[in-house]
Amino acid sequence: EVHLVESGGGLVQPGRSLRLSCAVTGFTFEDYGMHWVRQRPGKGLEWVSGLNWNSDRIGYADFVKGRFTVSRDNSKNSLYLQMNSLRGEDTAVYYCGKDYSVAVTGRIDSWGQGTLVTVSS
């Protein structure tokens, strides 16, 4: 069974950094692209970033370019999101998601339960 578990969320002050992790089980991690999607309180879903199986294709939403960095460690079956220069509007539940293919197509077929990031002083 596919299982994705996010961690690393919490309360952080504006301008500070946070690193999210997503640990996966139940599938061969290196065979799939992966994504981060967020949901601000009471709002809809926003794609944040994604990368293909070997990290040679990476995409970011405009609102995080230059501030967030996605990465993966296939030896540890883990996905990461380094978030720098955090702003109040980054407050959200962050979900990791599995692509249906090795590429970063955006077709997300499995999701983690999410981790809450709160940016506030």
Next chain:
Amino acid sequence: DIQMTQSPSSLSVFVGERVTITCQASQDISTDLNWYQQKPGKAPNLLIYDASNLETGVSLRFSASGSGTDFTFTISSLQPEDIGTYYCQQYESLPPTFGGGTKVEIK
């Protein structure tokens, strides 16, 4: 970026009634469209991929159709466990983008 316009934003129907949600893309996305259900406090759950294909294990009450720019999602007979918010999402090109969501409630 491709814009996804979903309607209605909310609806309230009786148990057993039919529910129809529409999603319009700002440009041709062929059939590169997912439909998700999200229950309160939970992660989204994939129901439909490639515009009309039912994900494994998903109830046959759910169906969808469309191609190009216009898409439709249907619940044939609403059940209490179907309450939640439904989202369409295109993956024709990055960034993948979502509709604004349709909140489905029981009348």
